[in-house]
Amino acid sequence: MTLTSAASLNYISETQRLVEVERHIRDGIAGRGATLTASHALALKSFVSDNAFSKVRALVARAIRQDRDAVYGLFLRDNRAWAYSSPTTRALGQKSESWSEDAWRETHIALEALRSETLTQRTVQAFGKEILEFAAPVLNAKRR
Numbered sequence: 001m002t003l004t005s006a007a008s009l010n011y012i013s014e015t016q017r018l019v020e021v022e023r024h025i026r027d028g029i030a031g032r033g034a035t036l037t038a039s040h041a042l043a044l045k046s047f048v049s050d051n052a053f054s055k056v057r058a059l060v061a062r063a064i065r066q067d068r069d070a071v072y073g074l075f076l077r078d079n080r081a082w083a084y085s086s087p088t089t090r091a092l093g094q095k096s097e098s099w100s101e102d103a104w105r106e107t108h109i110a111l112e113a114l115r116s117e118t119l120t121q122r123t124v125q126a127f128g129k130e131i132l133e134f135a136a137p138v139l140n141a142k143r144r
Contacts, residue, residue: 026132029069030121033134036063036070038119041136044075048138057083071131074104075138076114087127109135 040063047055060073060083072086084104106126113120113135120135 037134037136044138
């Protein structure tokens with residue numbers, strides 16, 4: 001009876017510890033995702049003002065290529081994709097300049113995220129996995 005109790009208490013303790021570790025990892029990923037999204041939104045302001053399509057595409061593609069935790073990157077303006085990189089576009093061997101303008105719709109990004117004037121975060125199923133999705137507006141003085 002004592003051995004069973006000790007094993008049961010140890011199992012409960014380990015389960016609680018694993019839940020705490022998972023929460024800590026999620027919080028770290030969420031912090032990184034929010035920071036990356038907000039800083040890219042800030043960096044993209046001048047590119048958008050100058051209509052620098054190629055610089056927008058290069059920034060998005062580089063961010064996804066360099067961060068193994070980033071699943072996809074997308075920049076939309078007036079519901080038109082300027083830049084998009086995802087597992088699908090990479091699997092097809094497409095360069096950031098050669099994807100279909102509607103390819104981004106596979107993300108099923110929420111309309112409220114596109115309309116928000118603040119950073120948004122949600123958990124979604126995409127590309128066969130659960131992901132934390134972040135969106136931030138790229139607003140400049142002309143577009144406000």
